[in-house]
């Protein structure tokens with residue numbers, strides 16, 4: 001079996017870039033990933049993106065971005081899985097390398113949101129939901145997550161204040177991350193008093209709307225990975241040890257259990273089995289906290305704690321820097337930012353940098369095994385990846 | 392006009408009468424309806440209608456930042472309602488109620504309401520919303 005390694009990563013800062021087009025942002029991210037990998041040229045490109053058709057009014061994204069990244073001619077295509085597009089693109093890119101279709105593959109993610117009206121962005125993001133039976137009635141994407149948040153808070157007796165410790169910690173970590181959209185600390189009071197978006201979710205319970213691009217370079221075989229590591233002055237490799245993807249219904253009404261992300265349960269089991277690890281082995285974790293509720297559900301459904309316990313344990317200090325696993329030292333979607341289809345690629349780039357000891361923000365405590373979880377919709381898609389450091 | 396007319400014409404019965412499909416193999420009711428059972432994969436299904444059932448409010452949200460096209464209906468209350476007999480869960484607007492009156496498990500009844508309109512010259516979309524049942528009628532408690 002051929003092993004797959006991540007040999008280069010690149011990210012742009014997340015924010016509002018009125019002066020840069022999507023293709024410019026993307027070319028910056030992929031150029032830094034290629035440089036990070038010692039200048040090797042990808043033989044194929046897979047791009048994660050959700051809203052280009054609607055908000056950039058641009059299809060043919062794979063070819064466009066390959067062309068403006070100096071890669072005209074190579075196989076290139078977009079993968080869409082709503083907010084989980086980045087993870088799904090990585091799943092496709094990994095498969096190309098693992099199968100032998102290509103030896104060197106770039107996986108990128110791009111989202112360009114901020115130059116549109118908020119109501120247009122709200123509508124575009126709601127395309128993740130069932131148009132004919134959810135959005136038809138005026139449900140927004142935040143509203144759908146709010147339905148889950150209220151059901152969770154009612155069932156386990158948590159208050160808005162209990163839930164607010166997620167965003168509090170994310171802002172603290174993001175304050176050290178040079179790529180973060182919201183690199184500043186906040187307070188419980190400010191979180192609780194922020195404007196309501198879809199009750200019980202207020203602005204500070206939600207990830208911000210931002211533009212961003214990220215890319216990683218995958219290669220097949222330890223020999224090639226060693227050669228690149230040597231050329232770039234590194235003595236460690238980062239290997240993709242496991243990957244799993246699963247889906248659930250798009251609509252919330254027909255879910256088996258409104259408070260379990262079944263796709264996360266299934267994807268993580270597949271990834272753990274492939275990597276030969278269990279949750280207790282994982283030292284570093286990036287989860288998809290588009291809203292505080294999805295962050296807490298991720299910890300439960302990935303197997304790090306029992307149902308209904310994540311909020312209590314988090315508030316008591318679990319999953320913080322120094323614990324096992326350390327979670328979202330990037331600041332998470334909440335404060336690093338959530339450039340929708342790029343987010344899953346950001347998570348993988350960040351976990352790679354943590355394994356190398358090169359993350360430029362809050363550093364993890366020398367992890368060897370890391371995991372990322374990227375969801376699309378309210379758990380409609382999940383991709384889980386397991387990365388390990390190899391000496 | 393921004394929306395295709397066939398899209399809404401096609402769904403009128405499932406929007407107006409909550410047309411669903413019941414699987415003859417596993418017995419589950421699929422709403423939204425599906426020709427292939429979403430729970431067991433069987434294609435042996437029959438049509439059923441769910442618009443004559445009361446429901447209980449499972450969870451709800453009060454949406455202040457609404458999607459394009461719903462600006463005049465702010466804030467908008469959306470709930471997930473579990474029907475009392477079939478146990479099917481329906482996502483729908485909750486109407487004729489103030490946000491502070493909403494309670495978990497409150498008894499609701501279906502009512503046909505205008506949901507939205509496609510600009511000044513386009514279709515008016517109707518669908519089922521749920522409103523509180525007045526305590527003295529219908530309910531056992």
Ligand SMILES: [Zn+2]
Nearest residue numbers: 414417428431
């Ligand atoms: Zn069935």
